[in-house]
Each structure stands twice: as C-alpha cells, then as structure tokens.
Amino acid sequence: MHRNQFSPGSTPDASGLACEFSALRSLTEALVAPLSDADATIQSMPDASPAKWHLAHTTWFWETFLLREHAPGYTLHNDRWPFLFNSYYEAEGARIARGARGLLSRPSLEEIFEWRAVVDAAMAPLLADPAHADLIALGIAHEQQHIELLLTDIKHALFQNPLGPAMWDARSSPPALTTAAMGWHQHPGGIAMVGHEGAGFAFDNEGPRHRVLLQPFALADRLVTNGEWDAFISDGGYAKPRLWLADGWAWVQSEHIRAPLYWGEDGTHFTHRGWQQRDPHAPVTHISYYEADAFATWAGARLPTEFEWEVIAAAHDPALGNQLDRASPPLPSGSPGLFGDCWQFTRSAYLPYPGFRVPDGAVGEYNGKFMSGQVVLRGASCATVRGHSRASYRNFFYPHQRWQFTGLRLAKDLIQ
Structure with a gap:
C-alpha cells in the first residue's frame, strides 16, 4: 500500500x-x-x-x-x-x-x-x-x-447471510439529491503538472511530480446514477459483447454478472442498514472496472485518465462531499464536487511515475510491489475518512473487484 x-x-x-x-x-x-x-x-x-x-x-x-x-x-x-x-x-x-x-x-x-x-x-x-x-x-x-x-x-x-442483517438501525435511508442534467468540466489540454509536491502528507505512489501531455477533454460534473445504470441494464448492457473488453466479457459470462454487486431484482440493494430500496438519483456503486468501461462505451463516452481527473480535481476541495465523519452507515447520496460518495474508475493502469523509487525498509513494501495488473481510482467514497484523500491520491484495485464503494464519472474527447 x-x-x-x-x-x-x-x-x-x-x-x-x-x-x-x-x-x-x-x-x-x-x-x-x-x-x-x-x-x-x-x-x-x-x-x-x-x-x-x-x-x-x-x-x-x-x-x-x-x-x-x-x-x-x-x-x-x-x-x-x-x-x-x-x-x-x-x-x-x-x-x-x-x-x-x-x-x-x-x-x-x-x-x-x-x-x-x-x-x-x-x-x-x-x-x-x-x-x-x-x-x-x-x-x-x-x-x-x-x-x-x-x-x-x-x-x-x-x-452472505440470507437474513440480510443490518449493522445499524434498519430505518430507511435519507433520499439522495435530485439528479441534475449532466454538465461538463472542459479542459483545453496541453502540458500539465501532476503528482504530489510540497507540504503535507502523501504516499510515495503519488510522486514524483512530473509533466504529462493532455489532449482537450471534458469530465462530467457528477457521477453516473442508479437510474442511469437501470437504463443500461434495460438496454441489454450486460448481454452485448461489443460493449465489453475481452477480459470483461469473459468475466461477465463466467461469473454470471447481470447487475452491480448488492443489487436485488426487486429494486432493492443491500446496505449497512440491511436491504433498502434503491434510490435512482443516488450514484451507482459497487461496480468493477469492466462494468464501468462497458457503461462508458454504451453512453458514447469513456473513462477519464487519472491525470485528466487530477487536473480538474485540483480546483476542488477534497474535504467536501459525502465522506465518513462519524460512526454512521455509509451510503452514496450524490453530493457535488469531485470527492466523496464513491471511488471513481479511471482507465489508467497503476504504474510508477517517472523517477519513482521504492523506499528502503519494511514500509517500502507498502506500495511499489503492487504496481502490476491493477487500475487507478480517484476521489474518495462515503466510507473514506474525511481528510484522507486529495487530488493526487491514487487508489488501486484489480479490474474485477467491486466490493469497495466504486463508481464512475464519464469523460469525453473534445474535437478541435
């Protein structure tokens, strides 16, 4: 780590x-x-x-x-x-x-x-x-x-328990914010500086700070919602191989994937409060990289690179959004900004930055040895302790994993 x-x-x-x-x-x-x-x-x-x-x-x-x-x-x-x-x-x-x-x-x-x-x-x-x-x-x-x-x-x-036990009081969860029409943060492209540098804590995988070349792009101003994911399912999203990466399609078939993790067929989903009705306005979560990529293709968009996400996030306060403040059940609600609710998949492989060196000693095992076969996620989730994340923070998981609060924010190319 x-x-x-x-x-x-x-x-x-x-x-x-x-x-x-x-x-x-x-x-x-x-x-x-x-x-x-x-x-x-x-x-x-x-x-x-x-x-x-x-x-x-x-x-x-x-x-x-x-x-x-x-x-x-x-x-x-x-x-x-x-x-x-x-x-x-x-x-x-x-x-x-x-x-x-x-x-x-x-x-x-x-x-x-x-x-x-x-x-x-x-x-x-x-x-x-x-x-x-x-x-x-x-x-x-x-x-x-x-x-x-x-x-x-x-x-x-x-x-896993057929009784669907609640960890916290099983009362209904508060409604999510009303879904607004999707807007876009536009960026003209060019050379950008990314990675951590300067005062404050950061993990070693967030540096060294370095230059990247970006093409003009736009990043969605909100996360994809449960309601939008329902439309993807209704349109046969899990049954159309042309939408999927080859590894993703093989995973869908072998694991019989038909919906995000924790979704019931009756419009419910499992939460820390037990089984609850899904809110169509809340961000979709507990999806894999394969699912996120397939949805983006279906929507006529794509996933952002981690650097595209970071340059937009640099203007946002990482302490805002729906994050964990106290001992209460985490649940995505659709808060504004780039941080909170769920970790957001990028299409970037989890690799070392130019100049990265594994530190000496046992703590050097925290990050570097995991830089193989995983994808980068950015942001923070409703289960992330507030103050833990920042624009340069790099979370990472394997493409099939989805038990974390993982979701997506669309991106698209801007044709000049």
Missing part, C-alpha cells in the same frame, strides 16, 4: 497528530460497536478481512513500527500475535495465510480491545515527540485506509 512523503520543513505538528491519533482510534472502535464477536470474526472471501483482524492489524502496525523501534523498554503485548496480524510485510517474517484470517476465533474481540488500550497508552510519549511525527502520520493514514476496508469487508460478510 503506501509510505509517507514530506517535503523539508513540512513535518506535521505533534500536538495535532496526537489529537488526530486519539480521535481516529476512537472512531475505529465506535464503528465496530454494533458487531458481536461472531460478526467481527467472519471472513467472506480472501479479498476481505474480518473486522476483528482490521482492529488487530492496525494495532500491530503501531506496535511494530513505532513502539518496538522507538519506545525503550516496550515489550510485545503477545509475541505470538505478529504471526496472526502481519498483512504482507515480508521483512516482518511469516504470517497466517490471508484467506485463513476468518479462522481466528481467538484472540477474542475483548482481548483485541484490551491490546488496543495498551498500545494507545504506550504511544503517548511518542505522540508528544516531533521526531516521530512523519511515521505517526503514516500510521494515521494507514488506519484510515483500514477503516474503509473494515466497513466494506463487513458489508460483504453480512450480505
């Missing part, structure tokens, strides 16, 4: 990070409050992890990269647990197979909470020391990512 990157003189304020650390750790625990130990233990597929594992892995991260290395006298809370809660860090040794995380009935959820409390208390001196601010900022960003994964993973797990 990622590593932090700061420009000289831009080290974050230690007192601010301490407050952010405390608020974040509390948010993580508040989000899992509705779950039983059984809920928090189940794993629905290898791509997803149990909620309990996310609680433990983020705590392992703090213990491994901060406390073990920089807190004199600190001893591991349990020296057998790193094997259970390391994710993919080869430098940190052997670990349980990813697909077996749901077999961890022990330690209990209560024991994980006790471990979190021990680690939080031990972190206090490091949070007050500016020398550790960069690494703490990385840990905060890391836990923010796992909050989003926790929410999407438990949604997928609860979806």
Whole structure:
C-alpha cells in the first residue's frame, strides 16, 4: 500500500497528530460497536478481512513500527500475535495465510480491545515527540485506509447471510439529491503538472511530480446514477459483447454478472442498514472496472485518465462531499464536487511515475510491489475518512473487484 512523503520543513505538528491519533482510534472502535464477536470474526472471501483482524492489524502496525523501534523498554503485548496480524510485510517474517484470517476465533474481540488500550497508552510519549511525527502520520493514514476496508469487508460478510442483517438501525435511508442534467468540466489540454509536491502528507505512489501531455477533454460534473445504470441494464448492457473488453466479457459470462454487486431484482440493494430500496438519483456503486468501461462505451463516452481527473480535481476541495465523519452507515447520496460518495474508475493502469523509487525498509513494501495488473481510482467514497484523500491520491484495485464503494464519472474527447 503506501509510505509517507514530506517535503523539508513540512513535518506535521505533534500536538495535532496526537489529537488526530486519539480521535481516529476512537472512531475505529465506535464503528465496530454494533458487531458481536461472531460478526467481527467472519471472513467472506480472501479479498476481505474480518473486522476483528482490521482492529488487530492496525494495532500491530503501531506496535511494530513505532513502539518496538522507538519506545525503550516496550515489550510485545503477545509475541505470538505478529504471526496472526502481519498483512504482507515480508521483512516482518511469516504470517497466517490471508484467506485463513476468518479462522481466528481467538484472540477474542475483548482481548483485541484490551491490546488496543495498551498500545494507545504506550504511544503517548511518542505522540508528544516531533521526531516521530512523519511515521505517526503514516500510521494515521494507514488506519484510515483500514477503516474503509473494515466497513466494506463487513458489508460483504453480512450480505452472505440470507437474513440480510443490518449493522445499524434498519430505518430507511435519507433520499439522495435530485439528479441534475449532466454538465461538463472542459479542459483545453496541453502540458500539465501532476503528482504530489510540497507540504503535507502523501504516499510515495503519488510522486514524483512530473509533466504529462493532455489532449482537450471534458469530465462530467457528477457521477453516473442508479437510474442511469437501470437504463443500461434495460438496454441489454450486460448481454452485448461489443460493449465489453475481452477480459470483461469473459468475466461477465463466467461469473454470471447481470447487475452491480448488492443489487436485488426487486429494486432493492443491500446496505449497512440491511436491504433498502434503491434510490435512482443516488450514484451507482459497487461496480468493477469492466462494468464501468462497458457503461462508458454504451453512453458514447469513456473513462477519464487519472491525470485528466487530477487536473480538474485540483480546483476542488477534497474535504467536501459525502465522506465518513462519524460512526454512521455509509451510503452514496450524490453530493457535488469531485470527492466523496464513491471511488471513481479511471482507465489508467497503476504504474510508477517517472523517477519513482521504492523506499528502503519494511514500509517500502507498502506500495511499489503492487504496481502490476491493477487500475487507478480517484476521489474518495462515503466510507473514506474525511481528510484522507486529495487530488493526487491514487487508489488501486484489480479490474474485477467491486466490493469497495466504486463508481464512475464519464469523460469525453473534445474535437478541435
């Protein structure tokens, strides 16, 4: 996944990070409050992890990269647990197979909470020391990512239950904003600078900043909606091979895909509040790259490149839009701007920028080794902690994956 990157003189304020650390750790625990130990233990597929594992892995991260290395006298809370809660860090040794995380009935959820409390208390001196601010900022960003994964993973797990259990109160969700006619942000093309540079936190895959050449293009001013996706289905979108990439068509056929993930045939969809009526005005979500590309072709448009998206997003506030602020069920609502509701597929492959170098040490495994076979998504979702994203942020998934809050924003070429 990622590593932090700061420009000289831009080290974050230690007192601010301490407050952010405390608020974040509390948010993580508040989000899992509705779950039983059984809920928090189940794993629905290898791509997803149990909620309990996310609680433990983020705590392992703090213990491994901060406390073990920089807190004199600190001893591991349990020296057998790193094997259970390391994710993919080869430098940190052997670990349980990813697909077996749901077999961890022990330690209990209560024991994980006790471990979190021990680690939080031990972190206090490091949070007050500016020398550790960069690494703490990385840990905060890391836990923010796992909050989003926790929410999407438990949604997928609860979806497997024929009872359709609600994680939160099953009352009806508020209506989405009324869909406006699609407008366009136009760009004349030319040489543009993209990627992160300057003050503030960013992951290593967001840089170095570099030049790209853009042709004239336009980017839609809103996301594609459920109602528009219904029209795609009604027009036989899933049955017309000419709309699909070859790999996508093979996936549709082999997996019998006929609609976005979580859609019922009766106009409902599964949410963190259980089964609810779909709002036609809300952004469509839980689609794959293959589906997004097919829809764009059907609509007479295309997906944007990640750089087209970034140059338009540079004028938008990444703190706005429908994002996660508190322990409440995430649901796309159709908020304005380029950030929030759902991650937006681009047609760009997830590759290193010119001049990218994998950092030394275990944290160097966070991003670079995943730059193969995946596509870039931009923006933020309703499950993204507000403040986590920015215009240069690069999310990435494999083309078939759709259990995240993934959607699309159309683009088109401007003929001169």
